[in-house]
Amino acid sequence: xxxxxxxxxxxRALSMDAVQKANSGHPGxxxxxxxxxxxxxxxxxxxxxxxxxxxxxxxxxxSNGHGSMLLYSLLHLTGYDLSLEQLQNFRQLHAATAGxxxxxxxxxxxxxxxxxxxxxxxxxxMALAEKTLAGQFNRPGHAIVDHRTWCFLGDGCxxxxxxxxxxxxxxxxxxxxxxxxxxxxxISIDGEVDGWFTDDTAKRFDAYGWHVVANVDGHKPEEIKxxxxxxxxxxxxxxxIVCKTVIGFGxxxxxxxxxxxxxxxxxxxxxxxxxxxxxxxxxxxxPEEVYAGWEACDAGRKRRADWDARLARYAEAFPEDAxxxxxxxxxxxxxxxxxxxxxxxxxxxxxxxxxxKASLAALNALGPxxxxxxxxxxxxxxxxxxxxxxxxTITPETPGGSYLHYGVRExxxxxxxxxxxxxxxxxxxxxxxxxxxxxxxxxxxxxALMHQQAIYVFxxxxxxxxxxGPTHQPVEQLTGLRTIPNLCAWRPCDAVETAAAWDAAIxxxxxxxALVLSRxxxxxxxxxxxxxxxxxxxGYVLKDSEGTxxxxxxxxxxxxxxxxxxxxxxxxxxxxxRVVSMPSTQRFDGQDAEYRESxxxxxxxKRLAIEAAHADYWYKYVGLNGxxxxxxxxxxxxxxxxxxxxxxxxxxxxxxxxxxxxxxMPLSVTSCLR
Numbered sequence: 001x002x003x004x005x006x007x008x009x010x011x012r013a014l015s016m017d018a019v020q021k022a023n024s025g026h027p028g029x030x031x032x033x034x035x036x037x038x039x040x041x042x043x044x045x046x047x048x049x050x051x052x053x054x055x056x057x058x059x060x061x062x063s064n065g066h067g068s069m070l071l072y073s074l075l076h077l078t079g080y081d082l083s084l085e086q087l088q089n090f091r092q093l094h095a096a097t098a099g100x101x102x103x104x105x106x107x108x109x110x111x112x113x114x115x116x117x118x119x120x121x122x123x124x125x126m127a128l129a130e131k132t133l134a135g136q137f138n139r140p141g142h143a144i145v146d147h148r149t150w151c152f153l154g155d156g157c158x159x160x161x162x163x164x165x166x167x168x169x170x171x172x173x174x175x176x177x178x179x180x181x182x183x184x185x186x187i188s189i190d191g192e193v194d195g196w197f198t199d200d201t202a203k204r205f206d207a208y209g210w211h212v213v214a215n216v217d218g219h220k221p222e223e224i225k226x227x228x229x230x231x232x233x234x235x236x237x238x239x240x241i242v243c244k245t246v247i248g249f250g251x252x253x254x255x256x257x258x259x260x261x262x263x264x265x266x267x268x269x270x271x272x273x274x275x276x277x278x279x280x281x282x283x284x285x286x287p288e289e290v291y292a293g294w295e296a297c298d299a300g301r302k303r304r305a306d307w308d309a310r311l312a313r314y315a316e317a318f319p320e321d322a323x324x325x326x327x328x329x330x331x332x333x334x335x336x337x338x339x340x341x342x343x344x345x346x347x348x349x350x351x352x353x354x355x356x357k358a359s360l361a362a363l364n365a366l367g368p369x370x371x372x373x374x375x376x377x378x379x380x381x382x383x384x385x386x387x388x389x390x391x392x393t394i395t396p397e398t399p400g401g402s403y404l405h406y407g408v409r410e411x412x413x414x415x416x417x418x419x420x421x422x423x424x425x426x427x428x429x430x431x432x433x434x435x436x437x438x439x440x441x442x443x444x445x446x447x448a449l450m451h452q453q454a455i456y457v458f459x460x461x462x463x464x465x466x467x468x469g470p471t472h473q474p475v476e477q478l479t480g481l482r483t484i485p486n487l488c489a490w491r492p493c494d495a496v497e498t499a500a501a502w503d504a505a506i507x508x509x510x511x512x513x514a515l516v517l518s519r520x521x522x523x524x525x526x527x528x529x530x531x532x533x534x535x536x537x538x539g540y541v542l543k544d545s546e547g548t549x550x551x552x553x554x555x556x557x558x559x560x561x562x563x564x565x566x567x568x569x570x571x572x573x574x575x576x577x578r579v580v581s582m583p584s585t586q587r588f589d590g591q592d593a594e595y596r597e598s599x600x601x602x603x604x605x606k607r608l609a610i611e612a613a614h615a616d617y618w619y620k621y622v623g624l625n626g627x628x629x630x631x632x633x634x635x636x637x638x639x640x641x642x643x644x645x646x647x648x649x650x651x652x653x654x655x656x657x658x659x660x661x662x663x664x665m666p667l668s669v670t671s672c673l674r
Contacts, residue, residue: 001289001292001293002287002289002290002293004035004038004039004042004221005035006290006293007038007042007290007293007294008034008035008037008038009034009250009277009278009279010073010077010286010290010294011030011031011034011037011038011070011073011074011077012030012031012034012249012250012273012277012279013274013277013279013281013283013286014069014072014073014076014077014087014284014286015027015030015031015034015069015070015073016030016031016251016265016270016273017270017283017284018069018072018087018088018090018097018284019069019090019264019265020264020265020266020267020270020283021088021090021283022090022091022092022264023264024091024099024263024264025066025068025069025090025091025099025262025263025264026066026067026068026069026261026262027069027248027251027260027264027265028067028185028187028247028248028254028260028261028262029064029066029067029070029154029183029185029247029261030067030069030070030073031247031248031249031250031251031255031260031273032183032185032218032245032246032247032248032249033067033070033152033181033183033218033243033245034070034249035218035219035220035221035224035245035249036152036181036183036218036224036243036245037070037074037152038221039221039224039225039228040060040150040181040224040228041060041074041078041294041296042293042294042296043225043228044058044150044228045058045060045150046058046147046148046303047060047078047108047296047300047303048296048297048300048301048303048304049075049078049079049080049081049107049108049296049297049300050079050297050300050301051300051304052080052107052108054300054303054304054307055329055424056144056145056146056147056307057147058147058148058149058150059110059123059126059127059130059147059148059149059150059423060110060149060150060151060152061110061111061113061119061120061122061123061126061149061150061151061152062101062113062119062151062152063113063116063117063118063119063120063122063123063151063152063153063154063157064113064116064119064152064153064154064156064157064183065100065101065112065113065114065115065116065119066099066100066114066262067152067154068097068098068099068100068101069087069090069097070152071101071108071109072086072087072090072097072101072106073087075106075107075108075109077286077290077291077294078294078295078296078297079294079295079296079297079300080106080107080108081106081107082096082097082106082107082108084284084286086106087284088284099114100112100113100114101113101114103422103450104450104451110122110126110422111418111419111422111450112446112449112450115442115446116154116156116157116159116160117153117156117157117158117159117160117161117162117163117166117415118162118415118418118442118443118446119151119153119157120151120153120157120162120163120166120167120180121162121163121165121166121411121412121415121416121418121419121443122415122416122418122419122422123149123150123151123178123180123419124166124167124169124170124175124178124412124416124419125415125416125417125418125419125420125421125422125423125428126149126419126420126422126423127148127149127170127175127177127178127238127419128170128173128175128394128404128416128419128420129374129419129420129423129424129425129426130145130147130148130149130177130423131173131175131177131399132374132394132399132400132401132426133145133325133423133425133426134146134399134400135398135399135400135401136371136400137321137324137325139314139317139318139321142310142313142314142317142318143310144310144311144314144322144325145325147177148177148178148179149175149177149178149179150179150180150181151178151179151180151181152180152181152183153180153181153182153183154182154183154185154188155183155184155185155186155187155188155193155197156188158182158197158199158201159196159197161411162411162412162415165409165411165412166409166412166415166416167205167208167210167238168208168407168409169406169407169409169412169416170208170210170238171205171208171209171210171237171238172209172396173394173395173396173399174209174236174237174238174396175238176234176235176236176237176238178238178239179228179231179238179239179241180238180239180240180241181241181243182201182240182241182242182243183218183243183245184201184218184242184243184244184245185244185245185246185247185256186247187247187256187257187258187260187261188258188261189258189261189262190258191258192258201240201242202214202240202242205240209237210237210238210239210240211230211231211234211237211238211239211240212239212240212242213227213230213231213239213240213241213242214242215242215244216241216242216243216244217243217244218243218244218245219245219246219249224241224243227241227243228241236396247260247261248260248261248265250273250276250277251265251269251270251272251273251276252269252272252273252276253269253272254269270283324371325425328371328372328424328425328426329424329425331424331509333370333506333507334369334370336369337369337370337506338369339366339369339502339503339506339507340503342362342365342366342499342502342503343496343499343500343503343532343535344532345365345499346358346361346494346495346496346498346499347496347527347532349495350524350526351495351524352494352521352522352523352524353494353495353521353522354517354518354519354520354521354522355461355492355493355494355495355497355498355517355518355522355557356383356384356385356459356460356517356518356519357385358492358494358495358498358499358517359385359386359457359459359498359502359515359517360385360386360388361495361499362498362499362502363375363386363388363502364388364389364390366388366502366506367388367389367390367391367402368390370427370506371402372425372426372427373402373426373427373429374402374403374404374420374426374427374428374429375387375388375391375402375403375404375428375429375430375431376403376404376405376406376413376417376428376429376430376431377405377406377430377431377432377457378406378407378408378409378410378413378430378431378432378436379405379406379407379408380431380432380433380459381405381431383433383459383460384431384432384433384457384459385459386403386429386431386457387403390402391403393405406430410432410436410437410439410440411439411440411442411443413430413432413440414430414440414443414444414447414454414456415440415443415446417429417430417443417447417454418443418446418447418450418452418454421447421452421453421454422450422452427453427455427506428453428454428455429454429455429456429457429505430454430455430456430457431456431457431458431459432457432458432459433458433459433460433465433472433474434458434459434460434461434462434474434477434478434516435460435471435472435473435474435477437456437458437474437477437480437481437514438477438480441480444456444481444484444487444512444514445484445487447487447511447512448484448485448486448487448511448512449486451486451510451511452511452512453508453509453510453511453512453513454512454513455505455506455512455513455515456512456513456514456515457515457517458477458481458514458515458516458517459517459518459519460472460474460517460518460519461474461478461491461516461517461518461519461557461558462474462518462557462558462612462613463475463612463631463635463636463640463643463644463647464518464519464520464558464612464640464643464644465519465635465640466519466520466637466638466639466640466643467637467638467639468637469635469636469637470634470635470636470637473634473635474613475613475614475631475633475634475635476613476614477613478491478516478611478613478614478617479613479614479616479617481514481516482585482586482617486510486511486512487511487512487513487514487586488504488505488508488511488512488513488514488584488586488587489513489514489516489584489585489586490504490505490513490514490515490516490583490584490587491516491517491556491557491583491584491611492515492516492517492557492583493522493525493555493556493557493558493559493560493561493581493583494522494523494524494525494560494561495522495524496524496525496527496532496535497535497581497583498515498517500535500536500583501513501515501583501584502515503536504536504584504587516557518557518558519640520558520640522557522558522560522561523561523564525542525560525561525564525581527542535581535583536587537587537588537591537595538582538583538584538585538586538587538588538589538590538591539554539580539581539582539583539584539585539587539588539591539596539599539600540580540581540599541578541579541580541598541599542560542564542579542580542581543564543567543577543578543579544578544579545571545576545577545578546576547576548576548603548604549576549577549578549604550575550576550577550604550606550662551570551575551576551577551578551604551606551607551608551658551661551662552577552578552579552580552600552604552606552607552608553566553567553577553578553579553580553607553608553609553610553654553658554580554582554600554607554608554609554610554618554621554622555579555580555581555582555609555610555611556581556582556583556611557583557611557612558612559610559611559612559629559649560579560581562610562649562650562651562654563579563610563654564579565651566610566651566654566655566658567579569651569655570655570658570659575658575662577658578604580599580600582621585617585621600621605623605625605626606626606661606662607621607622607623607626607627607661608622608626608627608628608629608654608657608658608661609621609622609626609627609628609629609630610628610629610630610649610654611628611629611630612630612631612644612647612649613630613631614630614631614632615628615629615630615631615632616628616630618630626661627657627658627660627661629648629649629653629654629657631647635647
């Protein structure tokens, strides 16, 4: 049987060989953390290479994702479907072994990492999901949900502000099944970190309420093992194991130096490392006895069989709970779900209300039907209106709830939601003001990149916020959301479109949704049944002219009511006007050409868009000869009504712009400080 050192050297060799072949990558972290990984993966990690999606597996997250060859080596060696050829194609087009771990590219990759700190946040979300799911489904004598989350992280992860947000919340929630290993090697790209990172990390995490094991030699398996054993004794504290390591361990001229961090070692140094490590094998060659030492398929089969037997006993004792757990883990919606009925009811009620209030009404109807909804807000629940009537707060003592108070941690909230979604069993939604989307933008992007169903509730959507002023009034954020690939943004114009947006969000399983909602009241818009059905197409004709329209007005959100009133005034003077409500531009763009032409016929070139957000986005719909009543500056502090008048969002100004357009006057972008 190979020694632990030999087993770890297989990781080092594969990592430096792959980086060298690609002439690109980060060999230092995999070589430095190989001993920690060997102990964890061979002695503690509960997983099944033959069934990478087994529900009760442990989750392993490589937060310092630039060290991706560490993960790829581990997956290959332990028996996952990741071939040696794929390792040899590291960082090449269409390879499963991308430069950073990409969720969905290779089995066993639990999350996409690379943006530092977010892997730790995802791990917190996974641990939170495990604890909450266990709180909802475990019964005395039946611990059917019982697994851990393990996370590797580096100096860069801890320098990022998101690490503070999520580590603080993890300590508050007492996530005892979360264990993080800090690769304390003292090196980053710029060199020795003591010039810019002198935190006492152990004290910092102790202050968060974590259990900390400090000063562990990351190259001594017995110390690593002892530290893990201590972590396993903690039921009510997450653990941080601080491992002192040497970056690029084994490369005699580059170990401990920044030169091993983010570049291939070079042929001579790779050869020297082989000599120093005693690894006398050709590149990418792993002896059979080393493969045997890493093999994890047999143990994985036994673990799965044991869990299957426990699940059968659980199903016998609690058949309804077992069926519900199985449904949720499969990501299936309840058969009795009647979300479309919300749209019909909202149309019948005809309420004039703020879309944030309409959103709460939708949640009150959906919550009892969707126990997998796991909501939250970044300390704005009374304003975002996301705490529905039946919601129960998640606390360390009552982990089986359905609502998490994230505190003022927008970025952390979004990244934790990604971890919850990746774990499975839940449909996370989280809320803040639209302006604060900028804090969480990269995590929103990551949910889209990973095709995860996260629902972002962004309220206070425009200058309609009013007196809080330009620091709180979003202008450019809607454009930012609409240009994120695979994210679907909705800005509904009334309670009906808000219900339709929620219906779309819960049924969209392949990516995130952003619901952009108003503070101010929005008038109800009458609709036919055909119009009601077309809301889900993202854009539809809300009001049409008797014959061919001379002018098309496109609007979203609170400006749809304005468009309808302006159209009425224009028609009174003999202009044929069509009004198009476009709550979701992405959804509309995804429709077939015939439908899009039926809504925005190419022959009608006189087009005017109205939205209390940045104007430039709308030229893709109105054309360069069209007009946009939108924002080109920041807002001001004043009551909402005064602001809409000041920035030109009035019937008279829209009519003025429409008439100028019909008379073919020069292009105008209207709104600025007037």
